Each structure stands twice: as C-alpha cells, then as structure tokens.
Amino acid sequence: MKALLLLLISVFPLPAAETLHVYTWADYVSPDVVEKFEAKHDCKVVIDTFDSNEAMFAKLKAGASGYDVIYPTSYMIEVMDAEGMLLDLDAAQIPHLKNIDSGVLEKIHDRSMKRSVPYTVGYAIIASRKDKSPSAATWAVFENAALAGRMTLLDDMRETIGAALKSLGYSINTRNEKELAEAQAVLLKWKKNVAKFDNEGYKAGLDSGEFLLVHGYSGDLFQVAQENDKVALMIPQEGVTMSCDEMVIPKTAKQPALAHAWIDFLLDPEIAAENMEWMGYLCPNTEALKKVSPEFLHNPAVTIPDEIKAKCETIQDLGADLAKYTKVWDAVKG
Template sequence: MKFLIACLVLLLTGVAHAADVLHLYNWNNYISDRTLARFEAACRCRVVQDYYSDNEEMLAKLAAGASGYDLIVPTGNAVESLIKSQQLRPLDTQMLPNLKNVDPAYLDAFFDPGNRYSVPYAFTITLLGYNAQKMRELGLPTDTWAVIFEPKYLAKLKGRVTVLDSQRELMAAALKYLGYSVNDTDEAHWRRARDLILRAKPYWAAFNASSYIKELTVGNIWLAHGYSSDMFQAQQDALHAGRPFTIGYATPREGAVLALDSMVLHKTGSRPDLALRFVNFMLEGRNSAELTNLIGSGNPNRAALPFIEPAIAANRTIFPTPDIQRRLEMLKDMDRTQRRVLSRMWTEIKVR
C-alpha cells in the first residue's frame, strides 16, 4: 500500500511539474539563454521553444493545424493576419504593469490599434550585410539594392550572394529598388519586381533565411540580404573567430523594411498566465536590454536604454536616425486574392 501511495504521489507531482511549461514559438536566436534561465527560475517553470525563420512559414504551420503555443513573436503584418483570423487571446493589461516602459512611438500600430493583442518585443531592419574587404576590393557599392539585382555588379559576385527565402521580404527589396512602396499591390509593379528577381537569380548562390549568418562569418558568402540583428551577429562571430575580414552592414538608400516583432498569446495555448508573466518579465529594462546586447536588435523599450552597450546604442543601423526612419516601411497584411497572386509569382521565381 505504501508503495502504491508513493507511486501515486510521484505521478501527481510529475503531472503538476509537466503542466508548468511555457510553449514559445519564436524566431531563431531571438532570446538569450541567460534570460530564459532567469525566467524559468523566477516562475519555477520550463520554457520549450519551437523556431521559424519566416512569418509565412509560421502562419502556414498554424494554418495546417499546429497548436499548443502559449506565446508567439510575429512581425506586424503577421500579427494583423492572426488577429483577422481570430487566433489570438486579448491581453489582460492588468497583468502587464511594465507595459509603461514601451516607447509610445511603437504602440498603437496599424496592425493592432490600442494594443489589444500585441506587445512590442524588438525591431530589425532588412538590409545588406557584406564582407567589407571583398566588396572594397571589387569596387562594389554597399548602400543600394542595385548590388543584389543588377548584373553589372552581380557578375563580380556570382555564387557569393544570398537573398532571404521570403516572398514578402524579397519582393519588398525589389519594389523599393524600383521606386515603389513595399506594400504596393499593383500587379504590374509586382511583375516588374518578379522580372527583376528572375534576371538576378542566376547570379545568386541561394535563397537563404537561416544559415546566411554562418556563411558570411566563414567567408563563403560575400553579400547577403537579411536582418540587421543577423548581420550584427555575423559581425561579432567573425570578430571573435579572428577572421581576416570584417562583416559590415548598411541600410540601402532606396529604403527598406522595418520589422516590429511583438509578443502575442495564441488561443490554443494552455498557459496564458505564464505567457503574461513572460511578457511582463521581458518588458523589464535589464531583460529587454539583454536581447539587444546579445543579437543587436533595435529596442522599443525605454527602460532598456540605460542598460544597452554604448557602441550598440550609437549604431545608427540598429537605432536609425529620423532621416533613415523616413525611408523605412512596415509590411502590411494582404487579402486572400493578393496572397494567391503573390504565391503564384513566388512559385514561378523559385522553379525557374
């Protein structure tokens, strides 16, 4: 009898322990292990993460039936899509006293007026990262989208260029280079962007949204279209590895995408209480600053600024000046017809 009671106690405590798990669906390399360890210690819980490298990938996985995520960190246009499809839980702001730390400039965005569902986490700029020595030797510009689209430049870089494996991001870069908004929905303009991409494609090494950091760091790739936080990481990795070159990154003068990533609670999650505790925890200045110091992300949290390393705070590619900000746009969600047309063009781009 004592043995049976002991087994029952172990079983019950095991179930209780298993229930104290926060399921987080996040971008790759988008939180410090130290930050996670502190949260787990504070809440006496465990954080289990799944990862994605593109918003469309995340949305497709959820549409296919993936469930059980307590917290997700999507970009604005994906937040907009999740709200429209009624997949999110409204926030209980009484559980978020640290919401006051967020810079008002990043609240009340077009994708979630009043922040009923989302809390700003971090922001990045989609730009160009490059091997500074190689680009200088080749006499190539590093401040224009022309360098990934024009054959006169690409001829010197053939097989050494990667672009994001993201239909929205790559089309946005092409549209910006052509002088259009990243949210332009004119199909004639999309066809011009598609043709520009197809002309450049033979010179590219790959569509790559996950390993281009490593490829830049080891010198296999000399130019990459990607996120500012990834380029920061590649720069630091090359420096720490003692590479004989440096990684630079720059915002193209034509303009670029600003991605504001936010924390949202998914309806299928079983622990909204833990999710809200995590959101409030990440709004603390030191915790939020740790993310920026680790990966070089822009930070919408005013309480984080005193804890951000001075060199990062002064980096105008991470924290853009007003002049640069005027050339940045956030991607907006599309309707079903627009998505279908763009997906068809994307398939054509990938298979040709």
C-alpha cells in the same frame, strides 16, 4: 530515512514543473534570460522556431497547437486576429506594458495592445565581407556578376519582393501589377547571381566567407558582425523594410497565466536591455533603452540614418491582393 523518502515520492510523486511553449524566430531570446525566467517561475521553457510568418501561420492552420506565446510580425497579426486565433491580454498581469514606446504603437495594427505586445523593431538589410566585396549600400549590388554564386537573398516572399520594389522606388505594399511585374524582372536578374534563397545559413556562410554578400535580418547580421570584424553592415540607400515583431498568446494556449508572466518579464527594463544587447534588435522599451550601451545604439543594424529611415516601410496585410505577390514569387522561385 532515504528509503522512506523514495517510497513516499513513488507513492506521491512531486508535481511536474509547468512548461511554457514558445514559438519564435531563431536566436531571438537570450539563453541567460530564459534561465532567469525558469528560475523565477520554477518552470521549463521550450522554444520552437519558424523562419517565416507564412510558414508559422500555415503550421497553425494545419492544426499545430500547444504554443503559449508566439512572435508574429505585425502584418501577420492582422491576419491571425481576423481569424480569431488570439487571446485577449489581461493588462493587469503585464504591468510593464507602460514601458512600450508610444511612437511604435502608432505604426502597428493593435495600437491598444489588446491582443499583441511589441517585442522588437528590425530591418531587412545587407551585409558583406568588406575584405572581398564592394561596399556600395544599394540593392543594385545583387546585379554584380563578379559576386555570382557568393550572394544570398532571403527566402521570404514579402521581404525579397519588397527589396526589388524598393530598388525601383516603389512601395513594398504596392498593389500595382505593372510595378510588381517590374520587380519580378529585377528578381529574375538577381537570381542569376545568388547562390540561393535562404533564411538561416546566410549567417554562418557570411562568417566563414562562403558568402560575400547577403540579404538578412538586422539582428542576425548584428550578431555576425559582433564576432567577425571582416563583416560590414549596410543599409541600402533606396530604403528597406521595417518590421515590428510582437508577442501574442493564442487561444489554444495551455499556460495563459505563465504566458502573461513571460511577456511581462521580457518587458522588465533590466531584462529587456540585457536581451536586446544579446540578440541585436532594438526593443521599443523606453526604460530599457536608457540602460543599453551607447555602442549598441550606434550600431547601423539598430539605428539607421534619418534620410534612409524616411524611405522605410512596414509590411502590411494586403488581403486578396496578396495573391499578386504569390504569383510573382512562384515565378521567381520556379
């Protein structure tokens, strides 16, 4: 019987499980949540990661395809939408769309969720080794020569130029060349003290004590602080960038139905609550927020003071004026 079964399988092979290809940021979906989705839909989820919106966009424009769900930040969705890269979503396949916080929808490009669905709201903040570095919550800490070689800034043009602009009291979306020149001077001053511009290694470096102060994403730093009580999270008093990462399905997706199922699964309140407690980012899901722990909501990486929140801004698409930022970034990195 066993031999016959093997013969039948060799002649009539079992159909391969469908594979969902996800392109997202590192540590952005709980492995347990992935396993639950795979079990529910009898499929395989393959996750590739990017470390900046610009790198992701450049890869896609260079011809990379095969991704079914991508997680751009709201401002990059404007660009991708204008380029005709995104599939219209079928709301009937995503019944949990009703859980998205309407207040967040008011701040993003696709308010009707025609082609994108909010996933997280996060901030670019700073964190330090509280046993070895100052506790002042200000962007001016990067001027501290005593920490030279032990600090990092994000290797992200808009985030890091935005930090310098905020330190000067300017908008992170300014088009004013004089203000951008001042931000460039600030960054060149900070550059003398930082070990490197980095989007990944800062987490392990802060945890180990290699770095004493880092600029990073709130969810990443939340995860480090959860595991290391020597790490303190700080929200610069001048304000920070606030971003909304969203889920989109590219027109080149090979599994659009499975992609819709993935988005709906992540919006399920039980799943969303589990997922956000693992990754450390707030999901704008009104029903899920009723299911998370009070400790999660009180964490400074998740809920920031109202007086600072009033100074926060979301990064916007600047169109042709983005070249002004590229010029500053090339001067700083060069």
